[in-house]
Amino acid sequence: MTQIDGKTAIVTVEGLQALLQTIQSRGYRAIAPTVQNQAIVYDDIESIDDLPRGWADEQDGGRYRLARRDDDALFGYSVGPQSWKKFLHAPKLRLWTAERRGDDISVAPEAQPDDRLAFIGVRACEIRAIEIQDRTLIGDLYVDPHYQALRARALIVAVNCGEAGGTCFCASMQAGPRVERGFDIALTELLDGGEHIFLVETGSDEGRALVAQIPHRAASDREIEAAKALIERTASSMGRDMRSDDLNELLTKNLEHPRWDEVATRCLACANCTLVCPTCFCTSVEDVSDLSGERAERWRRWDSCFTMDFSYIHGGSVRASAKSRYRQWMTHKLATWIDQFGSSGCVGCGRCITWCPVGIDITEEVRAIRGHDASAEEPR
Structure with a gap:
């Protein structure tokens, strides 16, 4: 695990709110899972109260339903219908505008975006998807300048999966459920005996700088082992599987x-x-x-x-x-x-x-x- 000040950190729910506020204070637009229209969708949030507290999802072929959990987990679902692609590779984008004034025609390309996007609650499979889009849209001879501009300034706060969805098979594709790379901050949500905490790992200088500004403490060996065990249980309970090597x-x-x-x-x-x-x-x-x-x-x-x-x-x-x-x-x-x-x-x-x-x-x-x-x- 990546350490913070030589230790793996623990933050409380209040500490997570402090992290969100710190992210916003640094000029990021915070985007996270929310409950809308009976689904988990990604949207702008103001506080952690906007997260899907206590919600789970039930998924199968052609079926998606939200259901109440018996705890207050903030990330107790798998994935909803949307992906982070909608923010980096927009569904609709104006490329240029042309205007005619008499005999003169001017063509102006669309200005590149300057948004600083903070994605909160990104799963391992979704980080792998962003890596794949990076290879497609900015990793070759032809670069998408709008995607490149947004991607260069994006902050990723990942979440390790604590429960596999009914149609998940990320373990078969070597894409999860544990976040391995591509994040600034990674969280593992732990609810045990009434305690609601998050084990925190950092993956960049920006992530370390953010966590350093919020209340946190060193994680105990028991908490580190609990996080590992949670992810292992998720990996062993995938809703689907598919051999992928051939x-x-x-x-x-x-x-x-x-x-x-x-x-x-x-x-x-x-x-x-x-x-x-x-x-x-x-x-x-x-x-x-x-x-x-x-x-x-x-x-x-x-x-x-x-x-x-x-x-x-x-x-x-x-x-x-x-x-x-x-x-x-x-x-x-x-x-x-x-x-x-x-x-x-x-x-x-x-x-x-x-x-x-x-x-x-x-x-x-x-x-x-x-x-x-x-x-x-x-x-x-």
Whole structure:
């Protein structure tokens, strides 16, 4: 564990409030989980009273419900429908504005954001998702300047998972439940015998500076062991599992597997899975103008490989069937993403399972293809 002043720290609930106030005093916009519209969603908060105190979530294929816990845990849920992607890689973004004055036309690019975002309550799988988006959007020849500007100033206060969700399989993807890196501050929430405390680790100079300004004490060996045991219990109680070490070969050798036809009969091509996924990055661009023709704008918005128009080229869609679109999404996410970016595009958060209206389960689809590997029957 990363130590603070030579020791692992403990803060109380009041200390967490002090941490939030310190973060805000340093010019950060604090964004954290809140309860809205019967779901856990990320939004601006003013105090820890805005956190989902005493709430848990029940998740399964095509099912999400909030339920009351029997304690006052602030982070006693798994993940909701939103990811931090919505703040770093905005669903809709104006790219430039053009104006005509007589014969003169001026084009002004959208100014880069200067927000300092503090994400509070980030899970291990979500940190891994941010790392994947970093590789995609700023880690290659072509850099997204808006994402880069926001990411460079973002503060991450992570939370180790104390309870796995019904559709979680982050352990299978080596993406959780313990936060290993990519954070400024990491919390483990402990409720034992009426005591409500947080074990604190730091991962950056900014994190250490923040914690140094709030009341904290050294953690005991018992508290450190309790935190480790909590995370180990979470890892052993995943709602789903999926073997992931051979997915690239398995899926690319089974592009004509009969399972693709079967899943296509259930898939609505609604794009829910891509919209809730924390790593999907596909966008499209559209131009709009006013009625006078004096002003035009170009906007970028989230898109999905499940839409017919996404692969529209020269008068037709490359992937016209639901079968081809589902196969494209799943094989890219789990297999060819590795060829393209060097890692899987899946972090095992389970959102695509929970928020699929018909409960299609990506882990079950892999299991079905693995159970009858058509490529294994090809003559040698």
